[in-house]
Amino acid sequence: MLPSVTLGSWLLAFLPIAMILLLMMVLRWSGGRAGGLSWFMACGVAAMLFGADADLLAVASLKGLWTTVFILYIIWGAMLLYNVVTEVGAFDIIADTFTRLTGGDRMLQILVLGWAFPSFLQGVCGFGTCVAVSAPLLVGLGFPPITAAAAALLGHGWSVTFGSLGSSYAALVSMTGLSEAGLALWSSIFVVIACLLTGPSICLLYRGWGGLKRGIVASLFIGISMGATTLVVANFLSPYISSVLSGVVGLVVGGMVLPRTPWYATAEDTEEADSQSFHSAFTPYYLLLALVLGVYLTPLSDLLGRFEVGLSFPATETAHGFVVEAVETYSPIALLTTPGTLILGAVLLSILYFKRVGMWKPEMKSKVFSSVFRQAVPATVTVMTMSMMAVVMMDSGMTTLLAEGTADFTRTAYPIVAPFIGLLGSFMTGSNTSSNILFGAFQRDVAMLLGASGWIVAALQTAGASVGNAVTPMNVALSSAVTGTAGREGEIITKSMGYTLVITLIVGLCGYVATFYLFPGLP
Amino acid sequence: MTKSEEKVGVARRLARACSITDNRKGLFLSAVVAWGNFAFLYWAVTAGSDLGVIAGLSICGLSCGLAAYFG
Numbered sequence: 001m002l003p004s005v006t007l008g009s010w011l012l013a014f015l016p017i018a019m020i021l022l023l024m025m026v027l028r029w030s031g032g033r034a035g036g037l038s039w040f041m042a043c044g045v046a047a048m049l050f051g052a053d054a055d056l057l058a059v060a061s062l063k064g065l066w067t068t069v070f071i072l073y074i075i076w077g078a079m080l081l082y083n084v085v086t087e088v089g090a091f092d093i094i095a096d097t098f099t100r101l102t103g104g105d106r107m108l109q110i111l112v113l114g115w116a117f118p119s120f121l122q123g124v125c126g127f128g129t130c131v132a133v134s135a136p137l138l139v140g141l142g143f144p145p146i147t148a149a150a151a152a153l154l155g156h157g158w159s160v161t162f163g164s165l166g167s168s169y170a171a172l173v174s175m176t177g178l179s180e181a182g183l184a185l186w187s188s189i190f191v192v193i194a195c196l197l198t199g200p201s202i203c204l205l206y207r208g209w210g211g212l213k214r215g216i217v218a219s220l221f222i223g224i225s226m227g228a229t230t231l232v233v234a235n236f237l238s239p240y241i242s243s244v245l246s247g248v249v250g251l252v253v254g255g256m257v258l259p260r261t262p263w264y265a266t267a268e269d270t271e272e273a274d275s276q277s278f279h280s281a282f283t284p285y286y287l288l289l290a291l292v293l294g295v296y297l298t299p300l301s302d303l304l305g306r307f308e309v310g311l312s313f314p315a316t317e318t319a320h321g322f323v324v325e326a327v328e329t330y331s332p333i334a335l336l337t338t339p340g341t342l343i344l345g346a347v348l349l350s351i352l353y354f355k356r357v358g359m360w361k362p363e364m365k366s367k368v369f370s371s372v373f374r375q376a377v378p379a380t381v382t383v384m385t386m387s388m389m390a391v392v393m394m395d396s397g398m399t400t401l402l403a404e405g406t407a408d409f410t411r412t413a414y415p416i417v418a419p420f421i422g423l424l425g426s427f428m429t430g431s432n433t434s435s436n437i438l439f440g441a442f443q444r445d446v447a448m449l450l451g452a453s454g455w456i457v458a459a460l461q462t463a464g465a466s467v468g469n470a471v472t473p474m475n476v477a478l479s480s481a482v483t484g485t486a487g488r489e490g491e492i493i494t495k496s497m498g499y500t501l502v503i504t505l506i507v508g509l510c511g512y513v514a515t516f517y518l519f520p521g522l523p
Numbered sequence: 524m525t526k527s528e529e530k531v532g533v534a535r536r537l538a539r540a541c542s543i544t545d546n547r548k549g550l551f552l553s554a555v556v557a558w559g560n561f562a563f564l565y566w567a568v569t570a571g572s573d574l575g576v577i578a579g580l581s582i583c584g585l586s587c588g589l590a591a592y593f594g
Contacts, residue, residue, distance in 0.1 A: 028579040032550055043584075058568050061583050065561055185524045305574025314568065374547065381590045382548045384557055388587070487594075 002397045002404070003049055009165035012049050015399040016042040016389055017427070020473065024490035025497065031477045031489035032378055035385025042389045046396035051319025059316050060395040062125025064388035066311055067331050068474075071128060071383055071430065073340025075478050079376045080134030080347050081284055082482055083368045088283035088359040091140040091409055097241050097278040098141055099253060106217040107141075107265050108208050112254035114151030115199060116222055120247025122156045122163035128161075128478045129143065129339045130156045133187060133285065138484050143206075146488065149479035151202050154272050157470040157500070158194040159243040160432040161187055161462045162230065166240030168432035170460060175440030176458045178237075182523075186514075187244065187458030188234035190419075190507050192227035195246075199223045199341065201499040214451050217263045226250040228373040280357060284350035291342045304336035322397035379481035382489060386473040390428040399428055405441055407446045414450055414510035415515045418457050423504050426468030430475060435465035452515045453522035460511040467507070470500045549593025558585035 003009050016038045039061075046052035052060075085091050102108040113134050121130035133153045138148035161168050169187060173180055199219025203211040227245040233242035258264050280387035281284075295301055310329030317323045335341060354360035393399050403421050410417045422444065425435025439461055447457035469475055471493055480489045515522075558584040567575025 030594040032553070032590045033592075034588070034594060036553075036591030039587045040584065040591075054573070054576050054580055055568065057566055058580050058583070062561065062582070063570060065557060156592065289559055311565070312569075377547050377551050378594070379594065380554050384554060385587055385590050388583070 002320055002393060002401050003051075005401060005405045005408055006363055007405075009049065009401060010409075012045050013393070013405075015045055015392060016398075017424075020386070020389075021493075024473075025494045028488075028490040030378060030487040031382030031473055031480070032385060034490075035073050035382055035389060035473065039385050039389040039392065040178040042392040042396075042398070045359040046318075046398060047313070047393055050322070050398060050401075052316075052392075052396040053159040053319070055314075056318060056324075056395060057392060058100045059313050062311075063313060063330055063395070065252050065389035066382060067391065068380075068383050068387045070331065070333050070338060070340070071387075071478070072380055073333075073338060074128050074132060074343065075379050075383070075481055075492045076348065076372065076376050077340045077343030078129065078478070078482055079372045081288070081343055082132075082136045083371045083375075084311055084347055084350055084354070084360075084364075085281075085284050086140075087138075087161065087364045087371075088354050090284070090354075090359070091136075093277050093281035094137065094140060095400045097281075098137070101376070102259055102264075107142055107203060107206070108218055108254060108258060108264055109233060110138065110143060110147075110151055110202060111215060111218050111222055111485050112251065113141070114148070115155035116226065116247060116250030116254045118152050118156035118224065119159040119163075119243060120251055121249045122159040122225060123241070123243030127345065128475055131475055132343075132478050132482050133288070133477050135259045139483050145243045145483040145485045146491050146495060147206055149476075149483045149485060149492045150205055152469040153475055153479055153492070153496050154198060154201055154205065155497055156268040157467045157503075158191050158198050159247065160466040160469045162234060162239055162241075162243040164433075166238075166242075168436055169239050171436040172440050172462045173431045174316050175437055176454065177441075178444065178454050178458055182455035184239045184459060186453075186455045187462050188231050188239070190459050190463035190511065191466055192230050192506050193510055194463055194503050195227045195230065197503045198225045201503065205495060205499060206441060217261075218258050221233060221258055222250050222254045224254045230360070272345045280359075281355050282344055287349045287353075288343060288346035291345050292339075295337050295342060295392060301337055305334045307335045308332040309335060310336070316395055318396055320397070322400070368479050375481050375484060375486060378486035379477040381472050382477035384481075386477070387430070390430070393428060398501075399424070399438065400442075403442055403453070412450065413512070414446060415452055415460060415511040416505070418460035419467070419508045421466030422461040422464030422466075423471075423500070424459075426465040427472050430469075430472040432462065433468060435468070436462055439465075453519065455522060456511055456515050456519070467500055467503050546593045549589055553586050553589035553593065555587060556582060560586065 019041050020034050020038045024030040043057050073328050118130035118134045135148045135152040139145050203215035229246035229249045231244045233245050310332030313330050315326040351360055406417055421439055422435050425438045443457050443461040444454045447454045474487045476493050480486050480492055524580045564579030
């Protein structure tokens with residue numbers, strides 16, 4: 001199946017990832033540059049050590065490219081939305097209103113717009129849309145673009161497992177075959193731990209220890225309210241809507257309750273904002289939310305979701321016998337319900353609306369398109385090269401060897417490492433769902449072998465994959481595109497990587513304690 | 524502006540438009556090469572053409588090389 005798992009083969013399999021991290025975080029190379037070189041590295045290692053032939057490399061690269069259609073559609077749509085809103089001057093109005101609503105408190109703004117708002121958006125839509133929408137809002141409020149990008153990335157991570165109406169969680173359930181009751185319980189526990197750590201992380205990221213001191217009360221209020229909602233909804237109502245509802249609760253607590261408490265109340269009258277012009281400026285986002293809710297939370301989703309486009313790919317096999325089965329429709333895109341289409345729909349409706357109220361002028365069109373082109377091209381290349389590299393690694397067995405090697409080396413400490421394997425899956429695929437599909441069954445099997453609880457280890461997998469969304473090259477490229485920092489992906493990933501690793505480690509340690517000390521006999 | 528000066532101006536503009544001194548243009552070219560090659564490589568893979576696969580993979584490499592150079 002695979003080359004024998006040794007430290008040497010593990011390190012070689014890790015080489016393309018190490019190269020990306022080194023080039024982007026240490027040498028501060030752009031994502032496209034690092035991704036281009038890493039594709040060569042992945043192909044070289046796959047061919048020389050893993051026995052991949054030209055057919056396998058070609059099929060994997062094609063799969064990687066095809067996968068990007070989905071995310072590129074979101075990136076270009078989000079850039080269009082952002083530039084339309086900016087060009088008509090709506091962003092200034094939105095920024096001004098948010099400043100007033102939060103009494104000008106920067107910490108509340110970054111916690112609400114960088115944590116609660118993306119969590120809500122992740123709940124209903126996901127797939128990077130939350131980062132694409134919330135990060136530019138933070139930039140519009142005057143936050144440094146790198147901080148805005150890193151905050152939105154970190155802020156949405158915890159909610160990914162139950163986000164997109166539970167698609168990642170559903171993948172975990174189907175891949176592991178474990179009972180839903182136990183999975184929902186443990187998954188919700190671990191993502192809530194991640195949630196509670198996210199608020200303080202954003203405070204630290206923004207203003208260091210001073211920021212933590214200023215924002216700790218808000219972090220606790222928002223974190224506990226979103227966490228409690230997640231626990232209750234996931235276990236007593238439905239895990240599939242827990243991110244949506246916890247996001248709503250977080251928005252209410254952060255945007256309406258906290259500004260009226262003694263910790264964050266200011267002398268400014270928070271009711272004086274010009275609500276009419278705000279609602280007019282915010283119309284594109286209302287339209288996007290209406291489209292998302294209208295399509296995803298109604299039977300329209302099933303009806304429109306039937307129009308899918310996908311490519312078929314032949315089976316591949318390495319010289320070592322690592323087989324990837326043929327697929328009839330690889331990574332299908334539901335043309336009418338994919339987030340990119342909804343964003344594009346919101347853009348078109350917004351332009352019609354702005355035309356009607358006299359805010360849109362014909363000469364703005366060329367300005368918007370040239371801005372979109374300038375901002376989205378670097379992100380496009382980053383996403384393409386990274387995705388091709390990731391699928392080459394997966395289809396040649398390198399990713400599987402990395403996971404198996406890690407399980408071999410760690411043994412009883414495995415629960416600590418389990419979320420990192422989930423994170424690795426997210427890093428490679430850019431998706432919690434794909435990570436769960438890739439490693440869900442593997443994590444369950446390792447848990448059984450080591451005598452650990454399948455529920456706990458599988459939940460650690462999805463929690464790590466969820467948090468790992470904050471550092472996936474594709475999401476980082478998306479956030480850099482929408483904050484106008486294309487080419488500075490390395491800075492964003494450096495800023496969010498430390499917090500992501502610490503959160504994942506703490507989740508893993510909690511899993512270890514639960515596995516061997518609190519619930520040792522759990523199935 | 525005389526006719527010859529005008530011609531030089533046009534040539535300069537053309538050269539500037541075609542030259543890939545700008546990194547963003549280079550990245551765009553990389554994306555165009557990759558997507559242009561997609562259909563060809565997909566055909567080669569599904570038709571089982573070994574030569575096509577090698578050629579398509581080489582163009583894929585060219586696209587990644589452009590990304591690495593201009594990124």
